[in-house]
Amino acid sequence: MNDPVLQRIERELKVSLLSEKLSLPDLTTLLLEVYRQKAARRTPAQVLQEHQQSRFVRPARVHPLEMLKWEMAVMSALPEQIEALVLSPVAPLGSCSVVAGVDQNWSVAAVRGLEVVSDATNVLALEASSRRKTLLKQNPKSRERVHLACSHRMLRPQFYQNSNQIPHFNLFCMVSAGADQGNSDFEFESLVLHLNTLLTALQNFWTQAIPLKLTVSDFPGKNRNQQIEDRVFQALQQQFPDLDCQHDPERTHGQNYYSGLCFHLYALPTDQEILCLADGGEVNWSQKFLSNRKERMLISGLGGDRVVGLQAD
Template identity: 45%
Template sequence: MSDPMLERIQREAGIPELIDVLVERLAPTDLQSLLLEVYRRRAASVQPSHLLERYERDRFVRPSALAPGVLADFDRLVWSLLPEHYAAIELSPVCPLGTNVSVATVDQNKVVTTIRNTEVVADATNVLALECASRRRLLLRHNSQSRERIRLCASHRVVRAQAYQAAPGVLPHFRLLGLCTAGRDEGSFQFETTSLIEHIAFYVRLLREVSHLGYQTHRVRVTLTDLEHGRREQTLTSQVFEPLMAYYPGILCELDPDREAGRGYYAGVCFHIYATNGAGTELELIDGGFTTWTQQFLSNSKERMLISGLGTERLCSQFSALSVETD
């Protein structure tokens, strides 16, 4: 919200310091109680006919264009391929207020904030990171040097408030498959290389196996970006790319030193995975990288974390053999 708009609201309310009062002088629980009463009264005045109009025009509430069975089939494939040492969890629709802005470079205006000091999940990996940190903290209480890794996965519908370009099927909410691996620095870049192989190998296998569901994914391409001025490029080539190409002959692996997206969000190394659909268009499907989130949550510089995510509906809608035939 722009400053002139805030000034207008305060002026029309007759309370010049309205924002300061709400933010600084009211306890979070008091502000919550106030807003609950405000919206209780507003909700009571909503007429059914107006509700239907709102449902039809509000971009946040319209249903996905994909059938539930399509998403369920994709998730079943995911769970069948997920390595045994990963735990699949079902996330809550909401998470603590500030989950994104406190550790990630995300403006709070891009998140749907609730009046109960929570926010609607905008990125499953942020919440997986919190769960990883909680589990790591329990391990560290028993052994302050614990290297035991926490590996979590979730398939979750997320909501993002930023304005997207209007296009058929483009909604502020979509299903996101997220992976998160947390642990402790193991020296010699060992945590980083093995975690990268785990995440990337899972996605590459998934992109191959989706053919059983009728999706066409050709020319799978993996790119790695060393965000520390190329210091690790040789290590990434020998310890990540070479094992991956041995496991999955035919995949393309490239260093991408010119990548700009994700700088300031990721730390150390990040990656993209692309695939080409039946129409011959290459699309980015998976984004991932290391973050300092568990270091911040646990105030421990030795903690390490790799996150990654795949947009389920992007894959299902853009790589369907049926969609190519009907174009």
């Protein structure tokens, strides 16, 4: 506990006792009463002032009609095997930090043992793992795959140096879950499925084509470069011949997040800096949720605000 504010509160209130001794339901009851009393003391002027000053509550910069057009384009691009969902604004406490290895402070915690969704891929991963669990109960050798997607507005509390980064933004997410089928079949087929969907949606949405670059890495060093060339690059360039496909063996970002194949998708607008639109890859989350090393999962996310912003430019 290095934060001096937390150290002071700990000395005065013994925060550790609240976190260790109180059950989550009891803590929820306590916090609900604290916030009820805090809200009762607020004035309308104070509420208005916070609305004007808080970076979390300001409206998005994108036009709602353009965002709606993007969501229609990307949902229309979904192949029939991918099911689209409308997620709740909140998720179970620890939805990201427990399996993804990110700090809990990257999510806005809420009372009632919940948190505001900061990454919908984690929520889709929970739902996909739940469905895989049901399938495995019915057939312990089930190879049936689960493909889910959503378009959701995220809220993230961390500060960014880049002024273009905002606390809340749209993210289109996909998650595929299934069993290991050997020869990395699940991984490559899911990766191509996700990328094909994203590229089709972008192609359908932009009125003027914007050059795109795809980079693919393979963190464990499994020497799958030729498979990436044959099973990813060639498959995609048949439909998207102008797509710039490159290996990225030097990538280090996300090494503790992704467990194998991973990608970045960049936009290369004229006279503008390169803009990362999407990333994704293999994760071991379903293995953790289901305690089954044979489970496989691949995720992806694409920033809707950035896509709409490029269209506006």
